[in-house]
Amino acid sequence: MTLHIDLQAIVANWTALAAKAPGARPGAVVKADAYGLGAARVAPALYEAGARDFFVALASEGRALRPHLPDDARINVLSGHMEGADLAGLVPVLNSPEQFFRDRAMRPGKPFAIQLDTGMNRLGMEPGEWSAIRAEVLAARPDFIMSHLACADEPGHPANAAQLAAFRAMTDDCGVPRSLSATGGILLGPDYHFDLIRPGIGLYGALPFADAQSVLRLSLPVIQTRTVQPGEFVGYSATWTADAPRRIATVAAGYADGILRSISSKGASLYAAGTACPIVGRVSMDLITADVTGLADVPGELDLICPEQPVDRLADHAGTIGYEILTSLGPRYDRIYR
Template sequence: MTRSQSLAAFSDDARRSLSSGPIMLVDLSAIQRNFRKLAQMTHGTCVAVVKGDGYGHGMCEASRALRNIGADLFFSARFEDALTLRAELGVGPRVAVLDGVSPADTMEARAQNIIPVVNSLEQLHVIFGVAKQSGQRMPAFIHLDTAMNRLGLAPDDDKRAEPLLASCNIQAYMTHFASADDVDVDLCHHQVSRLVKRAKRLPRAPLSIANSCGVFLGREMHGDIIRPGKSTFGINPTADAENPMEEPATILAPVVQIRTLKKGDPVGYSCTWRAPKPRRIAILAIGYANGFMRDNSNKGFVMFGKQRAPVVGRVSMDLTAVDISELPETAVYVGAAAEIVGDNITYRQIAETIGTNEHEAIITLGRGCKRFFVNGDPHA
């Protein structure tokens, strides 16, 4: 079944919204199927990483859909998002914060049963103080940096950390692959080895290793807990292979005007494109304010069914022009929907056009387009 077929029954509200601006349709059942597939690939536990507003697909709605199929541990990036998740998911599922919790928020995190990821000795000292004051250990994940040099305890921190870890109910020792996306298997093996060696010198706890790309490098990379984020949301976790996941989002933008140009007529700001001969263009109600990046100017494209329409001129804040001269006149009309992402334009294609990764492209579009959810009750 194609995405357009599965999304055929989207709501009247979505249709009305599409009459004036771009929309993102998110298939919650595709997110659920992706998560189930990932869970079946590991001998350990699969958790839901929903940072970046669910990679642009809607953190709360996606999390409810994943909770409904059994996910019980959710990772956000920021503490504010963790509080939102706790309110949305209720008291049952566990919620953790990848960036950790500030000293000012540690007591609230404890009260809300939000689990910090400890990324520094400073954070560990705060948890030690809270545990000493309350007389109870605080649940925490302990991040051991093995190559990223971003967040996490450095190897030289381990001796000072060890006595403080008695204050923690350690959920797992975790690390993050630096180059799994680039299939740098040697570095991934080196990071696994470093994590295992360091964890052996610390209080016993499970290991959490693989991100999305790491999951597909083999179970020796997984540890006890895998943390696939982007692959749950359909972003290709393999470097060069066909995407093994389903892309849940379809993004559509309406045609708001059709114009006929004479040879030499310019289009858009700074007249960066001129008609080489008489042309027909369609003006779409989408621009960089909606996440359709300005880098699409004169090189991006949209689709009307199976037919491509290239972007001409500069993408502006709310509008984009595309050349429809090669399409039948009946194929494009005021009110027709142009596909920005969908059956014929993958996440990777739109990202490569503007020279970025799928994460940035889809998160930006998700922030800028009004979202609607299909094939599942996000409020269940």
Template sequence: MTDFSDDYDAFDTAGVRLTVDLGAIVENWRDLARRSGRARTAAVLKADAYGLGTEDVGEALYLAGARDFFVATAEEGATLRLYAPDARIFVLSGIWPGMERLFFENDLVPVIASEEQLSFWTAVLADYGDYPCALQVDTGFNRLGLSVDEALMLADDVSRPASLAPVLIMSHLACGDDPSHQMNRQQLESFRKVSAAFEGIESSLAASAGIFLGPEYHFDLTRPGIALYGGEAVRGIANPMRPVATAEARIIQTRSAKAGEGVGYGQALQLTRDSRLAVVAAGYADGYLRSFSSGGVPLRDALPQGGQGFIAGHRVPVAGRIAMDMTIFDITDVPEHLVRAGDYIELFGSNILVDNAARAAGTIGYELLANMGLRHQRRYMAEEQE
């Protein structure tokens, strides 16, 4: 039997592939650390590092000097612990009965976000002893956290057990991506009261957008997420972050179609000229959202043209509806000798920035990155060592 194993490269033959520039992520973190001034800079790695891989991204940032990380779940924290051995890892969803062993064995810090969690955590400490936690305070977001009044009462409660020793007080800005929004100032003033009440305990208010609001918002620790991964953190300004991820899909077939013919499900696109089409191996099961379709998406009115790809120096539009496993691009305007079956079309990357791609689908870069799916093959470009 012939052995073909040496000829097979999963990345080079993948239908959908993702190139992750770890050096760019590290440079973005260092840039955000500079912008954070005196505050230390953490890294948010929830949702598998925004779809880019907790293990590789976490290790790269740890080696670059990051020592504070935030994840969404304890399971994410347990994975990260293998690659960030002595870092503080905060779990944003907090802790619930039955999770104690997972937290303690992996040295994870729960972010206590409600009176119910606080009561449970206090009972745990009565049996276990001293163990760090963080307190989330809602300063106007109306999402997670103790209310400001509840937090202030806790700070003044002389009967609270000594074992309840938070190492961080934190809150989250609702409108940080809009520097002119009055809510930013309101939340800042509320958080200042809470921070002052917990004197001697570190405070954190700014995620990616908050870093750009200036030193008032930085406190002791900043928590960048989307900006690490090259996404826009603030609306209305040029994005200073380096692109990090490039998603590509392999062309399965090119074909010709006549003016007047329809393309794809529902014949949602009617061709107005003789056209060349490229069928690629990516669809909504791969995180290439159905709302990128060029037509037949009733809920998307603002950007009726749909998504675009990039190949051989040309932007090429999506043609018709996106299917589960396939998307069709109109490559009529690309010289025929420059495109053939087996080539790759960029879905987003350095030529089509992730946020620009997301806008074409009526969404944001966060969702596009986090939904890239499990079928893409990843390749990591390591940070260059000086």
């Protein structure tokens, strides 16, 4: 089982998104192990391209990444200063007054940033909380102030303009760098760019960045092929039955590897040099079965993610989003970088 990961395509996507916000400093979101692709390899490639601001979800992710980046790379922890967290060499993005006072008491003079809630109601200080401690926070000189858009993937959604207005109202005249946009926000245009952008999913070749280069191929080894006769079934619960003699290939991978069971017999395929081989029967823990009757020769590997079936198309078959497909990719894959 092999994930082929194109680091230069990731860098090209970062460069393309940065070019859409020429007045802003381009960071890079590498949380969840760079969306499943390997932060220890992805982040240094982006650093070499010029990225200096990296974002992870947890302090533990930041500690794992820290040895792979030079000292001038800033690793920002989006969950902030959690009780007991080891933040050595990291920058917590503080989400509440409680976190702010904890951080200043335990890390006086150390760098920090602030997240504000502009309407998503998930993380960040609400307007009243921010107003009460704003002067004290600004006196401590945060690295930046950020918020996060709830509906940036839908350009016409009224929440975007409402959150932009709220962010401006809470941060105008702060004299501190500001950050509002991840990938979707970057694509909304200059009003949303401010001083620092945080591209994430777009780096990894998925929507909403429709112009992104493809960055990965997932190849699965064929264990066995067999002929299934009319009336015979394949897989658990006998959900698929052959209506004619069919050649079935069984490949090594399954939901233990993050291949969602919901793609079972839903139109997804494995691919052999561009030829679709429909997935039949249920995805099981370690195995997937596909109809390879149309192939003259069955290769040693079949592709699940490839140009013919990119991440977001596979997500459509699974009834989910590309984010879940990527971040579900498990540890059993060999990851090969180029």
